[in-house]
Amino acid sequence: MLKTSVLLACLAFSTIVADGNYFQVLIREIDNPAGTLKNGQPCSNFGFLGAGCNTWMKAVATASGTNISNINLPAAIQINKNMETRVSNLNLVVSDDYLDSVDAFTGFDLRVVLGTDSDSTNIIDDYIIHVSSNQEQGVYTYTSLRDGTLATTISIAWSTNIAPQSTTATPEPTTTGVPFTGSTAVPTTTPRPPVDCSEVVNVTSGVQTVYPDGMTPVSVYCDQTSYGTYTVIQSRGVVGQNITFDFPSVSNYSAAFGEPGIGNNYWFGLDNMHVLSGVKPYALQIDLCCGTKLIAKQVYHNFKIDTAEKFYKLTAVADISGVGLDYSNSGKDLAAAFSTSTEWHGPKAHDSCDQFEFFDDDSSIDPPPQSKPYGGWWYGSCGNNMNGFLYPSRSGNCTVPLEIFDANGMLGVNMRTTPGLGFNGYDVDLQSYDRVRMALFTFDSSTIDRTDSSFCN
Missing domain, CATH: 3.90.215.10 (Gamma Fibrinogen, chain A, domain 1)
Incomplete structure (x- = not known):
């Protein structure tokens, strides 16, 4: 089974990235402006003052195409302690360290679970993001709409050294030693009409x-x-x-x-x-x-x-x-x-x-x-x-x-x-x-x- 690990981004990338393939997601910021659980209930008796949730986060990512629902979530990390509704400069790295069989980067999946305790007994949000991209670096912001309460937002970036799929066309085969019997006129072609x-x-x-x-x-x-x-x-x-x-x-x-x-x-x-x-x-x-x-x-x-x-x-x-x-x-x-x-x-x-x-x-x-x-x-x-x-x-x-x-x-x-x-x-x-x-x-x-x-x- 594919394993995933969460590492503090304060470690230098040179120490995180090993030889061979790497893929990493940087979780930059999480915002829960309502300061509520997913069911709309406030996390604090002082929600009327704008107090939010003390939040624990679990996250896994994969760029290998593995069904992310089958990947075990790691232990939760507490990301704030002062009831902030927005956790800025979070900068946590989720690494997919098992990419030996991946030969082209076509996108990735990220699952994020937010709760008010390490066991995620009280869920703030739980979602899976699929990003389809062949870019080796990029940024992405996802807003999770929640029924009856304000949305949560997550801001991420990603980086990988896995190249995208090659689009180089296979050259036409050539033959030698066959007498030329055709016309010397330059062939004309009609442009293909647009399919979309x-x-x-x-x-x-x-x-x-x-x-x-x-x-x-x-x-x-x-x-x-x-x-x-x-x-x-x-x-x-x-x-x-x-x-x-x-x-x-x-x-x-x-x-x-x-x-x-x-x-x-x-x-x-x-x-x-x-x-x-x-x-x-x-x-x-x-x-x-x-x-x-x-x-x-x-x-x-x-x-x-x-x-x-x-x-x-x-x-x-x-x-x-x-x-x-x-x-x-x-x-x-x-x-x-x-x-x-x-x-x-x-x-x-x-x-x-x-x-x-x-x-x-x-x-x-x-x-x-x-x-x-x-x-x-x-x-x-x-x-x-x-x-x-x-x-x-x-x-x-x-x-x-x-x-x-x-x-x-x-x-x-x-x-x-x-x-x-x-x-x-x-x-x-x-x-x-x-x-x-x-x-x-x-x-x-x-x-x-x-x-x-x-x-x-």
Whole structure:
């Protein structure tokens, strides 16, 4: 089993780094501005004065691809003693010392557990970060959203001497001694059409034409940012035409439909997603907005959509475990096939999927209204459906009032932003976001501004 050790960064790097491969994460700062546990309870009776938690930290990291959940956490280190909410100049090093089999650096995983005691009996936060990068040095800041209380933030840097994967092309084979019989004319070639937005010449934000299979044109919205280009493969919003996303068969989702654009309702098509995800390595970003407020920005690496014969199974690696597509209650959307209510391929029984079986159990309503199926999705956890019913915008309030749910019985455009069970113990949150998108990218995810809310505006 891979071992990991935490070392004080005050030791000189020359004494920490041994011969051979090394990979290290420097934990620079941890901020818990609420001064509370993960459940929202204050750590001190003097929280009203801004007093926070005395915090113990456990951390492990790996750049070898080992499942970090299988790595034993080291002993906890106390990182503050005076109830500070921000621990600056922390500068603790987490080292992955077992890298002999790693021949290329493609990113890393870091797990951080924060508690108020050495045994982590009272949890402040517990999360896994996945950083996809081929840079040998870099910095990264992660904000862990917590239900009902302010987020925690961790600032890290990393360093490694493991080179990235080589992109040098293999030279074409040459032959000698064969008589030349061809034409002496210089061959002409037609430039390959762009398969995604990153290959569009002089791309600007707006609707562009791409050719996922190299031949068939597909209109998509391209978002050109300071850190890279996104190809938007799904979006929902109250701008433009509110088209239906509710169809009976998986095949109805195979081709593109809708109108690409910010805040528009658009679907790239499962066949296009399958073809495109086989062209090059992609990461997926999901943005969730309520009004103009950014609720969450979720990142998934190694995004793949399988063939129609395998019902377009979705695979990816979550940046943060336990939420979004990685939310789990006897199943995850990651590794799930695409389903509709009438064409079911989910790991759970259809009758136990809360996207279809959620109901309002208000005792004043008899009988309680049952949810009606809406939209095809990768129903693995049954906690998410970004193809759900699009409710009208309600001035920045995306919680669906029970009386509105009672009126139509349909769950909205929803995506889990917290682990654990949702509303009233169901897998779903009773939320319906009014602007969302799924966007593919190929650039370094560590450069993403996690607070960038421009899409919501």
